[in-house]
Amino acid sequence: MSRGIKEVFNILIASVGGQGGLTLSRTIAIAAVSEGFSVRTGETLGMSQRFGSVTSFVRMGPQNAVMSPTFSEGMAHVMVGLELTESVRNLRYLSEGGKILAADTVKPPITASVGTARMPSKDELVGALTSVDPEAVIVPARKIAYDVGNPRAVNMVMLGVFNRIFGILSDDAVINAILTLLPGRRGETSVAAYKAGIKWAEENKVVQG
Amino acid sequence: MAGVRGLPERINPLKAPAGARLALMGNEAIARGAVESGIYVVTGYPGTPSSEVIMTLQRFGKDLDMYVEWAVNEKVAFELALGASIGGARSLVTMKAPGVNIASDPILSAAYCGVDGALVMLAADDPGPITTQTEQDDRWFSKLAKLPTITPSNPQEAKDYVKVAVMLSEKLQLPVILRTTTRVNHTVGDVVLGATEPPRKFKGFKRDPPRFVRAGMRWNLERHKWLNKQLEKVEGILNELGISINEVHGDGDVCVVTEGVTYNYVTEALNLLGVKEGVRVLKVGQLYPPPREFLKKGLRGCRKAVVVEELDPYLEEAVKTLLYDEGINIDIHGKHDSLLPMEGELNVLMVAKALTRVIGVPLPKTLQVSRETPALPPRPPPLCPGCPHRASYIAILKGMSKAGFRRDEVPIFGDIGCYALSVEPPLNAIWTEHSMGASISMAAGMKLGGNDKPVIATIGDSTFFHSGIPALLEAVHKRINMLVIILDNTVVAMTGHQSTPSWSVTETGRKAKPVLLEDVVKALGVDNLAIIDPFDVDDMANVVAQYLRKPGVNVIIARAPCALMKVRAEGVKAVYRVDPEACIGCMACIRGTGCPAMYVDESGKAAIIEEDCTGCGLCAYFCPRDAIKEVRHE
Structure with missing residues (x-):
């Protein structure tokens, strides 16, 4: 069911270190290459991966069309957020008419907990997203992941929602990529989370076109 | 953590057959490049963004008959690689930019004695900086150390240029620096694999004091003359070998000179601006010594030029020197006229904006998005739960x-x-x-x-x-x-x-x-x-x-x-939980520890994210009411 793309497609993944943002970007990259696309990802590895803000750039397109590992503000066709604060933080990357898919998880940063900075409420965060994309898809991803037995697989739930809406990659390619990256039981529950994400998207009629 | 955990289990990037097309991170591609180039000794000291080269070789290359181990520091690592290479073995040594500073003593002397087996040194710079204490530009270091230096612009080239460096190193008998930046090291891209080569080990070592003993000042003078002669050969050798790491794209009388990852920004920026003709892009893969013949030929007929590079005006100064020597007086834009910044990394939009000023085309409206986002609490990386x-x-x-x-x-x-x-x-x-x-x-x-x-x-x-x-x-x-x-x-x-x-x-x-x-x-x-x-x-x-x-x-x-x-080794045996009845909301736990597994819940009491807790109990240590209790996993 791969729909394919004719031009470069830019995905911004916003997450908190440890949530699996890097695994998500790598999964998409592996699936995209197996589908014959050219890919580039731009990651921030090293110091900020654990509980810091993590922004991943994923780009795919026809062979030789993708060159830069990053893209600039206003150039993301879609933003996949694994956490609401980080989704709002990265809104500047979204293009005009860009789509927002965000998990409804909120992880208050330490700066908010120790009282040095004010933490917006969940409603404020969702409001910031819907003011940019009125059709922003807010996904109860942790609950869905928890229900399939892997509360850490929020990233894979979001991948399911993303791919059901955009249909760029075939399900086989995505599932193979997941199992390539995550062997054993973690792989199985991740595939289950991916499928649960697809199912949620279908049941909630967030599918375009 | 660093990306190697994310690599495919079923596809071994070091053993996959030639012709296979894989999604590889730049550093994984360099690791494959080592296997394709017959490198035997690989060493270095961990440092972002260079670490995954050795991590990949260690994880996937256990039975490949290579020596792949971390060394105690970069100076020792370089000397290990040098010792291997003067005995004819092929070696690779990896380090981040500040590691180059630590290794600089043996590196500078290595240019005088040279090598027999190839010695490739990965120097990973970090414009941004993303994870490094300084934004040092190691292209100057190449000039200081007088070592031939090449740079890739993407993961495919990162792999391919290891082989180029090996060939160049053995032809010149000099260590060769592979200079990268984070956006090449940590970028995943599609990479087509080449054939692997058996590792080259020790061949022999002949006593030759003028070459290997730096105590003789006359010898040092002679070796310095030898070194300068070798450097003159670099561009010619690359041409002889039929290796084109310096490329011209497009034609026109406005020239863009660029290198490394910025080449990608230039190409995409020109696409965004809709510039299809009138611009000639010179992509420089040979950083030191700068490819004078290539630049001379490539800049012929240019009305004006812009040099797009990250950090210092290294190429810009090389281009200016060359044009002065040739008696050509055209406008050169770049860092010295503040068209581009000398700090931080570049991106497509920054390059596009700079090019609009040189080429005289407008920035498309679609790129002028600006969005107000509400004030958010910053999220600097904290110490992990249980650290x-x-x-x-x-x-x-x-x-x-x-x-x-x-x-x-x-x-x-x-x-x-x-x-x-x-x-x-x-x-x-x-x-x-x-x-x-x-x-x-x-x-x-x-x-x-x-x-x-x-x-x-x-x-x-x-x-x-x-x-x-x-x-x-x-x-x-x-x-x-x-x-x-x-x-x-x-x-x-x-x-x-x-x-x-x-x-x-x-x-x-x-x-x-x-x-x-x-x-x-x-x-x-x-x-x-x-x-x-x-x-x-x-x-x-x-x-x-x-x-x-x-x-x-x-x-x-x-x-x-x-x-x-x-x-990772033992799993989590116990976590801690806040008893909301007993918690008085004093936040002594959160203020004392700053643990990222803790937060203030809606009722103003302390709470713990159970899946992030590793059970260290420090929060309980701070609690004056004994409201935080251990919960053991069965």
Whole structure:
């Protein structure tokens, strides 16, 4: 069911270190290459991966069309957020008419907990997203992941929602990529989370076109 | 952690057949490049963004008949590689930019003796900077060291250029630097694999003092002349070998000279601007010496030129020098006229904006998006839940006050490692973080300068092995009164859990002799030594207080394994839970620990994210009402 793309497609993944943002970007990259696309990802590895803000750039397109590992503000066709604060933080990357898919998880940063900075409420965060994309898809991803037995697989739930809406990659390619990256039981529950994400998207009629 | 965990299990990037097309990170591609180029000895010291080259070779290349091991520091690593290469073996040594500084002594002399087997040195720069203390531009280092240097622009070239570097190195008999930037090292891209080559090992070593003994000044003068002659051959050799790492794209009388990852930004920026003709792009792969013939030919007929590069105007100055020598006077734009910044990394939009000013086309409206986002609490990287460094710094600060000192009168010198994150609230612990090992020597220096209050140096175990030993020796020998705390989590944690000299088996399964920190510290002759588990906060605080008042060089080894490593090896055995009935919302737990597994819930009470908790119990230590309880997993 791969729909394919004719031009470069830019995905911004916003997450908190440890949530699996890097695994998500790598999964998409592996699936995209197996589908014959050219890919580039731009990651921030090293110091900020654990509980810091993590922004991943994923780009795919026809062979030789993708060159830069990053893209600039206003150039993301879609933003996949694994956490609401980080989704709002990265809104500047979204293009005009860009789509927002965000998990409804909120992880208050330490700066908010120790009282040095004010933490917006969940409603404020969702409001910031819907003011940019009125059709922003807010996904109860942790609950869905928890229900399939892997509360850490929020990233894979979001991948399911993303791919059901955009249909760029075939399900086989995505599932193979997941199992390539995550062997054993973690792989199985991740595939289950991916499928649960697809199912949620279908049941909630967030599918375009 | 660093990306290797994310690699395919079923597809081995080092063993996949030639022609296979894989999604590889730049550093994984370099690792494959080593296998395709017959490299035998691979060594280095961990440092972002260079670490995954060795990690990939260690994980996927166990039965490949290669030596792939971390060294104690970059200087030693380079010398290991040099020793292998003067004996005819092919070697690769990897390091981040500040590591190049540490290795600079042997690197500069290596240009004089040269090599027989190829020696490729990966120097990974970090414009941004994303994870590095300085934004140093190592292209200048190539010029200083007089070593041929090439640079890739994407993961495919990162792999291919290892082979180019090997060929160049053996033709010239010189070490060759492969200079990368983070956006090549850490970018995943589609890479088509080539054929592998059997590793080249020791061939022989002939005694040749004029070449290998730097004590003879006449020999050094002769070798310097030899070196300069070799450098003149670089461009010619690449042409002879039919290797085109310098390319011209498009045609026109406006020229863009660029290199590395910025080539991608230039190409995409021109597409965005809709510029299809009139612009000639010169992509330079040969950084040092600059390819004069290529540039001369490529710039012929140019009306004006813009040099697009990150950090310093290195290529810009090379282009200007060349045009001056040729008697050509055209406008050159770049850094000197402030068209592009000398700091930070570039991106497509920045390059597009710069090009609009040179080419005279407008920026498309679609690129002029600006969005207001509400004020958000920043999320700097904290110490992980369960991190032993948190406990150590809590004990240090406590011990300081027990000894009767205010926090603002005893400086805590920090060093390079995760524990530098203790600089953030709520710990606000370290006062400095400078260079590997500098905590000890700078603290000692402050005492020498006349500070009569105590000073504390805090340094990680691997950083101590790397560069702390000579500093501690100096402090002991000069009888400086100071407290040194070695934060021993038994691993190089920040860069992705690499081995230290205290391990008995390395990542590749090689049996190693464990060198114990306490043996080294004792042998250096320190006055007092205590080994403590930092999670016994009160015990450690007492020793800190006692040592702060005792003259001499006093050392505490605060020993507890990295929490991430421990959880991966053993799983989480217990977590902590807040009893909302008992919690009075005083937030002593959160303010005391700054643990990222904790937050303030809607009712204003402390709460713990159970899947992030690793059960260290520090939060419970701070709770005045005993409201935080351990919950053991069955």
